[in-house]
Amino acid sequence: xxxxxxxxxxxxxxxxxxxxxxxxxxxxxxxxxxxxxxxxxxxxxxxxxxxxxxxxxxxxxxxxxxxxxxxxxxxxxxxxxxxxxxxxxxxxxxxxxxxxxxxxxxxxxxxxxxxxxxxxxxxxxxxxxxxxxxxxxxxxxxxxxxxxxxxxxxxxxxxxxxxxxxxxxxxxxxxxxxxxxxxxxxxxxxxxx
Numbered sequence: 001x002x003x004x005x006x007x008x009x010x011x012x013x014x015x016x017x018x019x020x021x022x023x024x025x026x027x028x029x030x031x032x033x034x035x036x037x038x039x040x041x042x043x044x045x046x047x048x049x050x051x052x053x054x055x056x057x058x059x060x061x062x063x064x065x066x067x068x069x070x071x072x073x074x075x076x077x078x079x080x081x082x083x084x085x086x087x088x089x090x091x092x093x094x095x096x097x098x099x100x101x102x103x104x105x106x107x108x109x110x111x112x113x114x115x116x117x118x119x120x121x122x123x124x125x126x127x128x129x130x131x132x133x134x135x136x137x138x139x140x141x142x143x144x145x146x147x148x149x150x151x152x153x154x155x156x157x158x159x160x161x162x163x164x165x166x167x168x169x170x171x172x173x174x175x176x177x178x179x180x181x182x183x184x185x186x187x188x189x190x191x192x193x
Contacts, residue, residue: 001033005174009189010085010109013167014040018080021045021105023067023097024087028055035059042079068092071100079105086187088112089147098161107166107193114170116150117186133186151182158192167191 003011007030014020016038022031025044028051034040044062046052055062068091082105084097089112091097101108114120119133149157151170158165170177170185177185 001037003029003033005171006111006187006189007033007085009169009171010083010111011038013109013189013191014038014081014083016040018042019078020081020083021074021079022083022085023071024084024090025051025055025060025062026085027051028058028060028062030083030085031055031060032058067097070096071104074104076103077106080107081105082108084108084110086111086113089149091147094147095157095161098157098163102163102193107191109189109191110154111187111189112149112154114151114182114185114188115148116152116182117172118183119186121183151185151188154188154190158190163192165190166193 010030011033014034018040020031020034020040020042022042022044025031025046028044031042031044034042042061044055044060045065045067046055046062047064047066049064052062052064082101084101088094088097088110101110123129155165169189170181170187172184172186
């Protein structure tokens with residue numbers, strides 16, 4: 001099994017035998033690994049046709065759909081874990097998606113690029129331009145990321161929407177960051193319920 005470092009952390013957080021819904025599942029790498037190595041079941045939801053095809057070729061049950069149109073097709077607490085990996089920042093209605101996570105699943109794992117990362121701040125300060133980095137590789141005019149946030153922003157959003165934060169992890173370059181995570185971490189992970 002060879003998962004990207006961010007998907008590996010999410011994989012580690014999901015208990016064996018879980019029923020998983022992966023929103024914005026991409027090419028299905030995470031669901032494939034969970035199915036093969038942790039005896040999980042589940043579905044992916046993806047809008048991109050090429051990614052849907054790649055997920056199907058991996059044997060992943062995938063639904064091609066636009067998350068912005070809502071998740072009404074999924075009943076309350078119909079999954080053990082819902083995954084929203086590096087997708088939240090690309091959603092128009094972030095609050096609605098966040099509320100749906102805890103309606104559909106007992107727990108959710110959310111990850112996003114941390115705009116508060118020191119290199120992002122420094123790039124704005126020194127260059128006067130929006131940052132381009134490993135975790136945010138697009139320029140401001142062609143980015144799918146429309147809601148950039150920091151760890152503190154996300155935590156406030158959770159509090160405002162009565163979403164409990166159960167666990168947080170922050171990474172930079174595949175390594176976990178414990179000290180000053182909002183400044184030194186480039187990618188944030190939250191387990192919420």
